Amino acid sequence: MTLLYIVLATFAGGLLSVLVAASLTVGVLTRLVKSLVSLSAGILLGTSLLNVLPEAFESHTAEPQTLFAVLLGGLLFFWLLEKVELYRHVHHHEGDGHHHHHHFDAEQAGRGGLSVLVGDSIHNFCDGAIIAAAFLADTKLGVATALAIVAHEIPQEVGDYIVLLNAGFSRAKALLFNALSGMAAVLGGVSGWLLIGQFDLALPYLLVLAASSFIYVSVSDLLPQLQQRLAIRETIAQVAWLAVGLALSLGVSTLLHGAAHAH
Numbered sequence: 001m002t003l004l005y006i007v008l009a010t011f012a013g014g015l016l017s018v019l020v021a022a023s024l025t026v027g028v029l030t031r032l033v034k035s036l037v038s039l040s041a042g043i044l045l046g047t048s049l050l051n052v053l054p055e056a057f058e059s060h061t062a063e064p065q066t067l068f069a070v071l072l073g074g075l076l077f078f079w080l081l082e083k084v085e086l087y088r089h090v091h092h093h094e095g096d097g098h099h100h101h102h103h104f105d106a107e108q109a110g111r112g113g114l115s116v117l118v119g120d121s122i123h124n125f126c127d128g129a130i131i132a133a134a135f136l137a138d139t140k141l142g143v144a145t146a147l148a149i150v151a152h153e154i155p156q157e158v159g160d161y162i163v164l165l166n167a168g169f170s171r172a173k174a175l176l177f178n179a180l181s182g183m184a185a186v187l188g189g190v191s192g193w194l195l196i197g198q199f200d201l202a203l204p205y206l207l208v209l210a211a212s213s214f215i216y217v218s219v220s221d222l223l224p225q226l227q228q229r230l231a232i233r234e235t236i237a238q239v240a241w242l243a244v245g246l247a248l249s250l251g252v253s254t255l256l257h258g259a260a261h262a263h
Contacts, residue, residue: 003193006135009146010128010189014182016150017157022175026165029158036155038238040148041222042245047148048214050253052134055141056207067208074212079220081122120160120181127153128188130213133196133206144252145210149185151245152217157182 021029056067127149135142157178164174196206226238 002135002139003190005139005142006128006132006189006193007186009131009135009142010185011183013127013131013146013150013153014124014179014185017154018175018179018182020154021158021161021178022171026162029162033155033158033162035237035241036151036158037222037225038241039245040151040155041218041226042242042247043148043151043249044214044218044222044245046246046249047144047252048211048218050249051141051144052207052211052214054253055137056204056211059137059204061201062204067204070205070208071212071215074209075216077209078213078216082220120156120178121184123156124153124181124184125188125191126213128185128190129192129196130188130206130210131185132189132192133203133210136193136196137203137207140252140255144249147252148214148249152214152222153182153185 020032024032053071056062057064131142131146131149134145160181161174161178164177165171169177196202226242230238
């Protein structure tokens with residue numbers, strides 16, 4: 001059953017983001033991304049700090065100092081991956097307030113057509129393995145982790161889609177590429193189930209790595225995008241979406257700990 005949950009969760013993550021991109025116009029997507037970035041920042045931070053890390057530290061099979069060292073190593077690892085463009089986070093698009101030069105997206109996708117696909121596929125593969133580790137630790141934690149990843153995947157894949165469209169890709173081709181890269185999560189999930197299942201003692205370390213991925217994406221990519229000088233109304237909306245993300249994570253955390261105490 002655990003493998004079925006992993007496959008369904010990873011497949012839903014890849015499919016849902018593509019369906020959202022397919023069903024909405026570019027104008028609506030452009031506005032939607034801004035709210036989703038705030039929401040996913042809250043969910044990723046909340047899930048990593050309130051759900052995943054506590055689960056890893058409560059396992060009592062690893063020293064806290066070692067787990068913190070893994071957290072530090074994970075942050076540096078994902079920074080290096082992004083530095084060589086293998087862990088990209090695309091939420092940018094022309095007119096998004098980032099003041100990129102004209103045709104920035106065309107250059108990004110032209111130069112990064114293959115790079116974006118390779119980077120996203122590796123990113124999605126890692127996400128799949130993270131979901132597998134969470135489900136192997138606890139089914140409820142797996143659900144919480146999968147929801148956090150889906151929350152981040154939707155704005156990321158929508159951002160990729162907009163970049164590819166701006167670069168001249170047809171709607172169908174851009175969606176197909178996004179779908180293919182999204183399916184790498186399923187491969188990562190199955191691989192994670194096969195490999196991680198053999199090493200129960202490694203689970204706390206893998207959960208910390210998962211948390212480091214969430215924290216890195218939030219701090220290096222999502223939160224900096226929210227550091228723009230905006231009108232009061234937009235700022236309130238931004239903070240509200242972030243708070244909703246944190247509240248959702250807190251709610252899941254409460255349910256997880258309630259279920260644990262019930263046992």
